[in-house]
Amino acid sequence: MLYLLTILFPVSLAAMCYVLRQRSALIILLALCGLLAQVVLVTGIPLESPVRLLGVTLDLNPLTQLFLIIFLIVLALAFIAAWNLPHGENYVPVALLLVSLVSTILLLQDPFIVSLLLVSASLAAVLALVDLPTGAGRLLTTRVLATALKYLTMMILAGVLTYLSYVLVDVYRPGEAPGRIPLARFILALLTVGFALRLALIPFHTWLPDMVEDAAPLVSALVLTVINTTSLLVLVLTFQRFPILLVENETGLVFLRIGAILTVLFGGLLALTQTDMRRTLGYLLIYGSGMVFYGLVSASPLGLTGALFEALNQVLAITLIFISLALVERPDGRPPLPDGQPRRDLLRRWPVGSLGLIGGGLGAAGGASPLIGFASKLLLYQTAANQGWFELLLLLLATLLAGLGLLRLLRDRFLGAGEGESTAEPLLLGETEADRPTARRLEQEPRSTALVALLLFIACLGIGIYPQPILNLIGEVIRGLTFVRIL
Amino acid sequence: MPQHSFWQLTALTFSKEYGLEDLDEFGLSELRRAARAAQRQKTLHRPLGDYTLPFWALALVLLVSLTLPRIYPIASSTLVDFAWYWLGLTGIFTLVTATDMLKVGLGLLLTVNSMDLLYTAVISTPQGSGVGIVPLGLLSLVTILLALAVAYLSGLLYGRLKTLELSALYQHYR
Numbered sequence: 001m002l003y004l005l006t007i008l009f010p011v012s013l014a015a016m017c018y019v020l021r022q023r024s025a026l027i028i029l030l031a032l033c034g035l036l037a038q039v040v041l042v043t044g045i046p047l048e049s050p051v052r053l054l055g056v057t058l059d060l061n062p063l064t065q066l067f068l069i070i071f072l073i074v075l076a077l078a079f080i081a082a083w084n085l086p087h088g089e090n091y092v093p094v095a096l097l098l099v100s101l102v103s104t105i106l107l108l109q110d111p112f113i114v115s116l117l118l119v120s121a122s123l124a125a126v127l128a129l130v131d132l133p134t135g136a137g138r139l140l141t142t143r144v145l146a147t148a149l150k151y152l153t154m155m156i157l158a159g160v161l162t163y164l165s166y167v168l169v170d171v172y173r174p175g176e177a178p179g180r181i182p183l184a185r186f187i188l189a190l191l192t193v194g195f196a197l198r199l200a201l202i203p204f205h206t207w208l209p210d211m212v213e214d215a216a217p218l219v220s221a222l223v224l225t226v227i228n229t230t231s232l233l234v235l236v237l238t239f240q241r242f243p244i245l246l247v248e249n250e251t252g253l254v255f256l257r258i259g260a261i262l263t264v265l266f267g268g269l270l271a272l273t274q275t276d277m278r279r280t281l282g283y284l285l286i287y288g289s290g291m292v293f294y295g296l297v298s299a300s301p302l303g304l305t306g307a308l309f310e311a312l313n314q315v316l317a318i319t320l321i322f323i324s325l326a327l328v329e330r331p332d333g334r335p336p337l338p339d340g341q342p343r344r345d346l347l348r349r350w351p352v353g354s355l356g357l358i359g360g361g362l363g364a365a366g367g368a369s370p371l372i373g374f375a376s377k378l379l380l381y382q383t384a385a386n387q388g389w390f391e392l393l394l395l396l397l398a399t400l401l402a403g404l405g406l407l408r409l410l411r412d413r414f415l416g417a418g419e420g421e422s423t424a425e426p427l428l429l430g431e432t433e434a435d436r437p438t439a440r441r442l443e444q445e446p447r448s449t450a451l452v453a454l455l456l457f458i459a460c461l462g463i464g465i466y467p468q469p470i471l472n473l474i475g476e477v478i479r480g481l482t483f484v485r486i487l
Numbered sequence: 488m489p490q491h492s493f494w495q496l497t498a499l500t501f502s503k504e505y506g507l508e509d510l511d512e513f514g515l516s517e518l519r520r521a522a523r524a525a526q527r528q529k530t531l532h533r534p535l536g537d538y539t540l541p542f543w544a545l546a547l548v549l550l551v552s553l554t555l556p557r558i559y560p561i562a563s564s565t566l567v568d569f570a571w572y573w574l575g576l577t578g579i580f581t582l583v584t585a586t587d588m589l590k591v592g593l594g595l596l597l598t599v600n601s602m603d604l605l606y607t608a609v610i611s612t613p614q615g616s617g618v619g620i621v622p623l624g625l626l627s628l629v630t631i632l633l634a635l636a637v638a639y640l641s642g643l644l645y646g647r648l649k650t651l652e653l654s655a656l657y658q659h660y661r
Contacts (some may be wrong), residue, residue, distance in 0.1 A: 171561075
């Protein structure tokens with residue numbers, strides 16, 4: 001019963017919110033209450049006691065429970081932030097629908113059904129991408145449409161490749177017909193490309209910078225935290241269910257590690273070469289995906305612990321980054337600069353938003369101590385060191401490039417001198433205070449959204465300083481994974 | 488002519504979706520400009536050369552679909568292998584050579600359906616785990632959702648640029 005409620009409750013709530021979608025404040029309140037109830041439901045499900053329903057097995061393990069709860073918390077924070085930020089009228093219903101889909105994906109044990117649900121989740125996200133706020137007096141930009149089409153195409157192709165691999169896994173029997181590519185290798189190749197498309201690994205990454213650049217920040221956060229992290233968990237569960245794919249492909253794993261290293265290197269390099277703030281962030285996120293993937297394909301307990309912890313850190317850091325991005329991009333009452341030049345005084349103008357963006361960026365990309373991402377990156381470096389000094393060197397170089405990209409962004413957009421600030425001038429002869437033009441009042445950061453950004457920043461700091469409880473939990477789960485023990 | 492009528496129908500539907508009464512002067516003038524540009528585009532003559540690439544792509548797909556079942560058989564019969572390879576490859580080539588949004592959708596639907604065919608053919612064999620009601624239902628649901636998503640995006644594109652051509656989408660990429 002609890003399983004069914006966990007799946008169906010968010011769907012019914014999403015339907016209700018869709019009907020009431022024009023009353024933004026009301027549906028945010030409803031959705032917050034719903035997410036709270038969902039947390040209670042998820043914590044109430046007994047762990048590792050599988051049940052059968054319509055021929056499929058449903059089960060919840062500590063790892064999936066942890067991620068589900070984190071998803072629900074960050075979504076609740078995103079909803080609170082959305083109170084004062086522009087968002088599409090379907091944002092809340094789509095987010096609730098995704099909660100249901102992600103809960104089902106993490107509860108299910110059948111990889112084929114899971115891959116279909118991942119495709120459905122991506123299709124739902126397309127609706128959020130092309131959304132406009134209620135009563136918006138403007139048209140959807142063609143860039144957003146092009147981004148949505150690109151995302152849709154990439155995700156369907158990823159879905160098709162993963163379908164195909166799971167169908168082949170179903171009929172796979174060891175002992176191959178001679179003279180053709182071994183099926184296990186073919187399946188691993190299909191899975192790799194499928195998940196590389198989903199996780200935006202280079203060279204399958206093009207949708208991610210476009211999405212970060214063109215979509216609403218809250219929608220990008222939704223896709224990158226909820227859908228992408230779930231995809232990563234699905235990949236881990238796939239390896240757990242079919243360890244033979246890794247056992248028979250040790251050379252393949254080396255190639256996957258090389259692919260991951262290329263992703264972090266190029267992600268960092270491309271982040272350094274961007275001039276646009278959003279695109280820089282997009283490439284920093286690609287660098288982050290590469291780091292997670294590196295840990296995963298190292299197929300060692302240390303690497304996997306680092307990968308999962310890094311993925312969890314990124315959920316929090318990405319949410320912080322995008323909420324802060326939405327804050328610093330708010331119009332503040334000043335006229336735009338000539339030739340569309342960007343403002344360079346974001347830190348002075350939006351202190352909380354800037355702090356969140358820089359903190360989240362430093363944690364997610366730089367792994368700067370004591371922020372979130374430091375402990376997980378240390379584990380990943382240790383994994384690379386175990387593979388050889390050359391791999392460690394490459395990872396460190398990539399981190400340096402990503403860090404430089406972030407510092408460049410900081411210099412170009414955040415640390416500039418204040419613009420348009422009036423300085424107190426002495427009164428001229430015959431002039432009185434009443435003759436002076438009224439001082440312009442610039443918009444302040446909305447309190448609730450700033451508070452959310454601050455809370456997330458504190459959480460990032462807290463996990464960075466004291467990561468042990470989460471690390472212990474992840475370590476315990478990983479000790480139970482068969483494929484890590486076999487390799 | 489039917490395609491023209493379809494466009495008109497889509498435009499009618501999605502002009503409502505945009506809520507023209509909510510648009511400001513700039514939005515309305517942009518729509519008028521797009522309609523004029525689309526009108527000009529419709530009068531352009533499409534040369535025979537535009538069909539060369541799709542034709543040779545189709546010939547290549549046929550060749551590959553006939554060869555692959557022999558080189559890399561997956562299903563129990565060559566005929567089934569040919570059917571899903573043919574559908575999948577046609578889908579991919581439609582996607583690659585597509586010039587408008589509906590053709591992109593068509594390519595994606597063909598590719599998804601090739602997987603549907605393979606799943607049904609392979610899983611129901613004695614070596615397979617057997618066809619389940621949930622995966623079959625979900626496969627159909629994904630197909631319907633995909634068709635709806637493509638139709639929605641096409642409608643939005645038409646509502647915005649008064650054309651379904653992808654070249655117009657990237658021409659106005661700003």
